[in-house]
Each structure stands twice: as C-alpha cells, then as structure tokens.
Amino acid sequence: MQLKRVAQAKLPTPWGCFTIVGFEEIATGKDHVALVFGDVNDQTSILTRVHSECLTGDALFSLRCDCGFQLEAALKQIAKEGKGILIYHRQEGRNIGLLNKIRAYALQDQGLDTVEANEQLGFAPDERDFTLCADMLTLLGVSQIRLLTNNPEKIKVLEQAGIKVTERVPLEVGENANNEHYLATKANKLGHLLHLHPGNH
Numbered sequence: 001m002q003l004k005r006v007a008q009a010k011l012p013t014p015w016g017c018f019t020i021v022g023f024e025e026i027a028t029g030k031d032h033v034a035l036v037f038g039d040v041n042d043q044t045s046i047l048t049r050v051h052s053e054c055l056t057g058d059a060l061f062s063l064r065c066d067c068g069f070q071l072e073a074a075l076k077q078i079a080k081e082g083k084g085i086l087i088y089h090r091q092e093g094r095n096i097g098l099l100n101k102i103r104a105y106a107l108q109d110q111g112l113d114t115v116e117a118n119e120q121l122g123f124a125p126d127e128r129d130f131t132l133c134a135d136m137l138t139l140l141g142v143s144q145i146r147l148l149t150n151n152p153e154k155i156k157v158l159e160q161a162g163i164k165v166t167e168r169v170p171l172e173v174g175e176n177a178n179n180e181h182y183l184a185t186k187a188n189k190l191g192h193l194l195h196l197h198p199g200n201h
C-alpha cells in the first residue's frame with residue numbers, strides 16, 4: 001500500500017453532496033482525493049472515474065483538451081446513478097507536471113503533436129502510475145468497478161493491480177474545434193477509443 005487515508009468531509013456540489021476523502025502518498029507526501037457518492041460498499045460493481053489532474057482544463061476552462069468536460073460529466077453521471085467514485089489523481093500533464101505540460105503545449109503550438117512534444121522533452125508519451133488509483137479504491141473498500149474511460153490502458157493497469165473492471169463506460173464529451181487534432185492523436189497514437197467528428201462542431 002503506497003497511500004494512507006488521512007481525512008474526509010462533506011463536499012456539496014451542484015449535482016449532489018459527495019464525501020471528499022483525502023489520501024497521502026507515504027513515500028512523497030503528495031496528496032490525492034476521491035469524491036465518493038452514496039453507499040459504495042454494497043458489494044455491487046461501482047461506477048468509477050479515474051480523473052487525471054489537468055489544472056488548465058479542470059479549473060481554467062481550457063478548450064485544448066477534454067478534461068474539464070469529462071470531470072463535470074463524470075460527477076453528474078455518478079450523482080445520477082446514486083453512488084460512485086471519482087478519483088482525482090494528482091499526476092498533472094500525464095505526470096510530467098504543470099510546467100512541463102506548458103512546455104509541451106508550446107511545442108504543440110509549433111506543430112508537434114501531444115506524443116511528439118512529450119518525447120522532445122525527454123518523457124514517455126504517458127508517465128502516469130495508475131497503481132495509486134487501485135490503492136485508493138482498496139482503501140475505500142472497493143474491488144469491483146465499472147470504469148468511465150476511453151483509455152483501455154487504464155483498465156489494464158487497474159486489473160493488474162487487483163481491481164476487477166466489469167465494464168468500460170465511455171466518456172466522450174467536450175470535442176471542439178480547438179482539441180480535434182489533440183483528440184485524433186489520442187485515438188491514433190495512444191489507443192483511446194473515440195468516435196470523433198472532425199470539422200463538425
């Protein structure tokens with residue numbers, strides 16, 4: 001276990017009242033949170049979103065990516081379902097950090113795609129470690145999930161880490177004129193399962 005559970009409190013949102021649970025990585029002190037809705041310990045397969053931190057999309061309204069739209073849609077869907085979990089995985093920029101993501105954006109402004117930009121900066125296309133998310137689920141007493149994602153790699157790593165993913169629930173929102181090339185690269189180079197509508201927004 002790489003994390004400890006530290007604190008929890010109510011978190012009212014426009015879509016319902018969640019419980020925010022705070023975790024700390026034992027090795028580094030880095031914090032992560034999960035938003036929990038309803039009874040997630042009833043032995044059913046729990047609707048879950050593993051959301052990677054994206055300050056620009058989640059909080060600053062960026063249209064370069066689909067993150068903010070996915071965050072809102074996932075919280076709404078979990079509240080509508082009456083139970084579920086959103087893990088807010090604090091590995092910004094696919095874990096290269098905010099400042100390197102801005103460097104990667106600058107390279108994309110010069111014509112590189114999201115994968116080439118990471119590589120030019122000396123990083124793998126995706127540096128995230130989803131085993132931490134499996135640990136958060138374990139600390140929440142959840143071992144079986146229906147995962148809101150378009151990324152098959154997330155399912156693979158969570159299953160290897162001992163979480164049973166009984167279903168993939170697609171989360172395709174937020175396509176726009178600014179991110180269509182970015183989304184196409186995710187589909188073509190990173191294996192994301194997306195149905196895109198280029199030029200049709």
Ligand SMILES: Nc1nc2c(ncn2[C@@H]2O[C@H](COP(=O)(O)OP(=O)(O)OP(=O)(O)O)[C@@H](O)[C@H]2O)c(=O)[nH]1
Nearest residue numbers: 052053054065091092093094101104114149150151
């Ligand atoms: N390095 C880098 N990170 C990015 C870029 N654009 C978005 N991100 C980060 O990518 C992460 C989100 O990953 P995505 O590839 O959008 O989606 P995913 O989480 O793999 O898959 P879904 O579950 O389908 O959303 C967040 O941490 C963003 O900050 C970029 O151009 N470069």
Ligand SMILES: [Zn+2]
Nearest residue numbers: 054057065067
């Ligand atoms: Zn984003």
